[in-house]
Amino acid sequence: RQVPSDASFHSVSFSETDHPRVLITGGLGQLGVGLAKLLRKQYGKNNVILSDIRKPPDTVFYSGPFIYSDILDYKNLREIVVNNRISWLIHYSALLSAVGEANVPLARAVNITGLHNILDIAAEHGLRLFVPSTIGAFGPSSPRNPTPDLCIQRPRTIYGVSKVHAELMGEYYHYRYGLDFRCLRYPGIISADSQPGGGTTDYAVQIFHDAIKTGRFECNLKPDTRLPMMYIEDCLRATVELEVVYKTDPVRQAIADSWPMNFDDSNASKDWGWKHEYDLPELVTTMLNHLNAEAV
Numbered sequence: 172r173q174v175p176s177d178a179s180f181h182s183v184s185f186s187e188t189d190h191p192r193v194l195i196t197g198g199l200g201q202l203g204v205g206l207a208k209l210l211r212k213q214y215g216k217n218n219v220i221l222s223d224i225r226k227p228p229d230t231v232f233y234s235g236p237f238i239y240s241d242i243l244d245y246k247n248l249r250e251i252v253v254n255n256r257i258s259w260l261i262h263y264s265a266l267l268s269a270v271g272e273a274n275v276p277l278a279r280a281v282n283i284t285g286l287h288n289i290l291d292i293a294a295e296h297g298l299r300l301f302v303p304s305t306i307g308a309f310g311p312s313s314p315r316n317p318t319p320d321l322c323i324q325r326p327r328t329i330y331g332v333s334k335v336h337a338e339l340m341g342e343y344y345h346y347r348y349g350l351d352f353r354c355l356r357y358p359g360i361i362s363a364d365s366q367p368g369g370g371t372t373d374y375a376v377q378i379f380h381d382a383i384k385t386g387r388f389e390c391n392l393k394p395d396t397r398l399p400m401m402y403i404e405d406c407l408r409a410t411v412e413l414e415v416v417y418k419t420d421p422v423r424q425a426i427a428d429s430w431p432m433n434f435d436d437s438n439a440s441k442d443w444g445w446k447h448e449y450d451l452p453e454l455v456t457t458m459l460n461h462l463n464a465e466a467v
């Protein structure tokens with residue numbers, strides 16, 4: 172393994188103008204297939220590769236490339252990254268909170284040693300890396316309602332400890348090696364066509380299935396328990412939005428930095444009753460409708 176020297180990392184990078192070549196680890200979990208679908212729409216079917224250690228259902232094979240990848244096997248990871256010209260890595264492999272407590276050594280291996288492999292492979296090959304964190308990264312001494320971005324984080328699960336570790340290691344690799352590391356803290360995710368597995372928030376998905384199947388649900392948490400949840404579409408959209416590419420042009424950036432951030436149009440409103448008709452959502456919808464109509 173080549174842990175990157177500063178020089179070797181900075182000399183490797185992918186061209187931002189090309190389509191990214193994306194590898195999703197843990198692709199058969201709750202989020203991988205949905206994210207692959209979104210990214211494939213944007214970057215092309217063959218540019219997004221799902222991977223896992225399990226055998227996928229046929230539908231996954233039909234919808235785009237799938238390969239076996241074991242994040243604990245560094246050589247296997249490197250082979251995949253090199254052979255497939257991977258430029259973005261979305262790292263979803265993890266043992267969730269409840270199964271993690273049932274098998275701490277395995278959770279430590281997958282969630283911590285596995286992450287080290289992912290960080291090193293990303294740094295070694297100049298990949299952009301996304302690793303999700305979650306509400307699990309907080310603990311009983313964190314403020315619970317609301318929980319701010321920056322506060323005490325002393326989780327009491329191996330899953331949570333591994334997520335705090337991932338947040339800090341990502342920040343450190345960014346600072347130390349210039350790694351393009353991105354991270355979002357997910358709440359519990361609710362999805363209809365994919366199942367979570369081994370998490371504490373799984374009940375919020377299971378309850379829908381049981382409501383339809385039997386009309387009866389046995390909940391493993393108390394009735395007054397409150398946890399943050401999000402529908403999968405919002406979670407996946409946020410993840411793709413976070414992957415926006417910024418390639419700043421110093422000349423334009425300097426000009427932009429010297430211009431007003433916000434225009435005061437109150438005199439125009441007073442003088443002749445000026446008022447805009449297109450707010451941001453309206454403007455975006457109108458633009459996309461025009462462009463889509465032109466493209467047909």
Ligand code: AKB
Binds near residue numbers: 268269306367369372
């Ligand atoms: C879990 O319940 O373990 C996960 C999470 C919130 O991170 N769904």
